[in-house]
Amino acid sequence: MFLQDNIMLFVFLVFFICGMLFVDKFASAYNIKNYLKNCAPLLVVSTGLTYVVLNGGIDFSTTSIISLGSVLGAHLLVESPLAGTPLAVPLTILIIVGIGLAFGVVNGLAVSRLKMPSFVATLSTQLIGAGLAVWFGSILFEGAVSLGGLPEAFRAIGGRGMFWLPILIATVIFVIFNWMLCKTVFGKQIYAIGVNPRTAEVSGVPVKKNIFLLFVISGGLAGVASIIYTAKNGAGVPTMGDAMFIDIVGSVVIGGTDPAGGFGGVKNTLYGVLFLTLVSNILNLMGIEWFYVDLIKGALVIAAAVLNLIFKNLGARGRA
């Protein structure tokens, strides 16, 4: 039973050990440090998405929250009247998280109150957010599309000078949201809604309120991820999140959370994040020619997904 629930942990460990044994420089302190640093923001945003996927939904807007937060954050820190003041960093953090929460509120209302499919609602807000990011970038960045020169105090959040800080932030978020899912009534209600929302409603679960909250959580955590990504790259980039969705949703699904909802969890997403980031890291370290990297990465991800499926089926048969 433990192996069935944690198969991706097992796969990750096998790969990690192989990396330690066979991949030159993989075990170096510098590489392990960077590997964990790269896992951190992906874990944060994927944790939020996990809540939505457990409900059988999807949140495309996470990527545009990352981009929009990046643009507005960089502007506030470098070019606005706030720049250089002691309040610049804390206020910027609050504003970026606020942007994520605002998107979450809009998504949550659209899905829970207006009964829009999450696919449609969040695709719309994703497009709006991506458009706003580029638009604000063109207005705010005085002729350039990206903006660097972020203050060191903000860049520390991305690990500059304090590599452990993004890892600590991601760990705290993981622990809190894993606990919420596993140990609270709210968490159990999310699983109940994911399995069958009608039954959950009949049982007295506040379905609309909970669905609304799921999107607020997802948006808020995407805002936190935006802060880490922007700090890590030391620049506001309007297209920062554009190519990230595959990794975000890939971490959730490969980790073992069922896209149809009701099965999985934040713990599984952690495995997915560790595995996907590990594969990229190992392939880069092996110096494999770039056109093979995507092929190998795709094949390994398929293999991991198949393993996951096999173990699930074995579990189902065992229970039958």
Add this chain to the structure above:
Amino acid sequence: MRKVTAVVLTIAMSLALAACGGKAEDTVTTEESGKTEEAENYTIGVAVDTLDTQFWIANYQAIKDRAEELGNITLVEAIASADANVQNQQIEDFIAQDVDAVICMASDGAAIAAAVDECNEAGIPIIMNNRPVVEGTADPDAQVLSDNKQMAYEEMKWFIEKSKEEGKSYKCLMLVGNLGDGNAVERRDGYQAAVDEFGEGVVEIVLSVPTEWDHEVALAGLQSGLASNPDIDMMILPSDFLWEPVQTALTEVGKWAPIGEENHVACISFDGDETGRQMMADGYCWADAAQSAALQGETCVDTALSLIKGESLPSRDIKDSGLLVTCDNFEEVKDSF
């Protein structure tokens, strides 16, 4: 359960074998170079933005050819697919591999500063290839660049003088690349400076269309620009990469015609790649500011080698002054770019 365990182990074994394979290749390279001379072997990480333009393909090929020619250089490569965050991670992986130098075609001139800082801290020389770091954000060891602003300025100046000789005047649409790319900004500034200085009564830039170096974005901007300004009879392309959307947009409005024909729209371009050469040969392009992709690639490798050996450079920025190819000199110079 045994079958499943077997599958896991097979994947793990494949990974292990692949890892061993990579190491074997390194050994062969070392042995080969050992035969030629007793030169020290070096590893250079090449961070590639994308390989979707002829310029980048030619530039990257030149890096590989030069490394092979020198014999004692092993290249490790990574492609970022235009994702600045991915590129920074890839350069961190180069540092973890203890490469001796990094050659970087930056995805974003501001975001790459984080990777440049990492290289500086690790004591690994980083050479920016064709795209500079945004001034003041970080300090790369060297930048091999086209003299974009000057080349654009000279090209536009030539076009204005030519137009004056022919007694013509133009209303111009200027395409602009991604403004996160210092090259795009410099080219725009060079064209604009020449128009401001010499273009009064000859060339008027009536519209600037941002392209983000994306065909779809460029085409949408061109279509709406030509619809709202039907009297446009000149275009500035900041890269030969943009000929495709320009051709599509002009064909749609019946203005894709070579020099001398009634509906001709005068175009000048930048890069001097195969597409640009063809457009010059076919008579659609008046001038092309040709930068040497191969020369810049080779210079990056040579510069990396100098920096690895601890030699000092005459200046951090190494400029390729390029070649102005015009419809007047094309036949003479067509084989030299």
